[in-house]
Amino acid sequence: MMMLASAVLAMTLLAGCGSNDNAASDDPGQVVATYKDGGEVGETEFNHYISLVEITDPQKAMYLSIPQFKEQELQMYVLYKYYAGVASDEQKESAKENAASFKTEMQNAMDEDDQLKEMLDGKLTVNQAEDVVELVSAGGMVLQEKSAELEAQITDEERKAIFDENPSDYNTVTVRHILVGTTDPQTGEELRTDEEALARAEEVKQKLEDGGDWQALAEEYSDDEGSKANGGLYESQQAGGWVAEFKEAANTQEIGVIGDPVLTEFGYHVMLVEAREEASFDSLSEEVKTQLTNTVLNTKMNEFLEGEQESLNIETNLPEEEAPAAGEDEAGNGANSAENGTEGGAADNADGNAEANTTE
Structure with a gap:
């Protein structure tokens, strides 16, 4: 599973998106999530995270108006925050370096892109974005470490079980x-x-x-x-x-x-x-076997994350938002899948890079 931490970092570094330096509120706002050992997430910090997602992953941003999807993002943010707290010193140092590099990229882009500065005015500063990237990076490293551990345990029997569900898909x-x-x-x-x-x-x-x-x-x-x-x-x-x-x-x-x-x-x-x-399991290319590995890994990471969310005893309390006008949250749906008139079913088998707890 490729965790959102790496996805966010990669996209922010590549996109070089900007913000302005006007001071956004440091008021933590209402508590929107609690978890074990007295852990809390304030509305302000979560909004900073959401603002960063909006500028680094426009496709995901389209769905953030859907309460269930935003709830998933909050659950995932809690995991990042919790695991950032238990990251090793080496992981924390690496996260700081990632965040510093991101800050430089963002500052440079901020100087060139007035539209982005206006879009994020009062919502997210460079320093606040740096904090989010550091947290997500540190937490993501811990989760990626777990992902690598699970991947190393995957057997050919597990890969073949996925293949045997729909062998003709691999013809x-x-x-x-x-x-x-x-x-x-x-x-x-x-x-x-x-x-x-x-x-x-x-x-x-x-x-x-x-x-x-x-x-x-x-x-x-x-x-x-x-x-x-x-x-x-x-x-x-x-x-x-x-x-x-x-x-x-x-x-x-x-x-x-x-x-x-x-x-x-x-x-x-x-x-x-x-x-x-006609495909047989033994004749599959390494690329296809990697697809099968990713499918198995997604399932294992889903199970792991669900268990972690349960053990953390996460309680959420997001403010209610007005429902979007009819059809708004469907805008743009289907255009990509229809581009060549044939694409579709293999995503279920090949989508090893998708996050395990969200739909993308």
């Missing part, structure tokens, strides 16, 4: 397809009715069966921007990377035969499977 397939879309993936607006899309797909299939050129027909008919320029080709792809219906066709359709149009959430696909290599 290597070369496929051509032409997508006749029903909706615009960016706007969600209807391109054509289901009946119109199916008729158009049948027309494409007939032209291909009559000897039509994949390159020319893909350029003319396909709504898949990711493949229309190369004749609809996806070469040597892991089948689990595609949405369920497309994956099923890629894994079962007769090789060398143009199949009937396949309906997915993106529209109708006219598909030709050119090659398919």
Whole structure:
């Protein structure tokens, strides 16, 4: 599991985001979380953490208006704070160095980016951000140490158990397809009715069966921007990377035969499977075995974190926020997954880099 500590640090250092130096309130505010041995988190420090997340992880920031998601972030912040307190001297020193480097990056960016300074005015100063990075870095190092310990214990039997759940996801397939879309993936607006899309797909299939050129027909008919320029080709792809219906066709359709149009959430696909290599666990590449390791590790870290949260006896008390207007928290949803009209299912198997306690 790649912990949020490293993710936050990496993104802040790369992005070099800024803030202004106007003094934000040092009032700790109301207590928003308590945990064992009298530990507390004040609203002000948590808001500093949230402000840092907002400038370093815009994708996550979109969900912070959702109470359940913000609650998860608070739970995770408590873990960082607790583990920062039990970090070794070496880890604490390294965290200080990380925070100092971050501060320099942020200060430099602050001098160049008035928009960011305005955005964070009164919310987060460079020094406050440095404090957050130091805490998250120290706590994250302890958690990463635990993650490495758990990873070292993972066996081939555990990896194979994940593989055996969906072995066909790991097949290597070369496929051509032409997508006749029903909706615009960016706007969600209807391109054509289901009946119109199916008729158009049948027309494409007939032209291909009559000897039509994949390159020319893909350029003319396909709504898949990711493949229309190369004749609809996806070469040597892991089948689990595609949405369920497309994956099923890629894994079962007769090789060398143009199949009937396949309906997915993106529209109708006219598909030709050119090659398919059935996967076995022993034949998996090291890259795929790493994916399996990460999947097992995520489960183990989830279990560990859930146990830690329970043992810390965390109690939270976030102030209630006004619910966003209908549709606001859904803005932008789906655009990325729809970009090429085929991506989807493999994320469950390959998402070893995702945080274990949140959805990203």
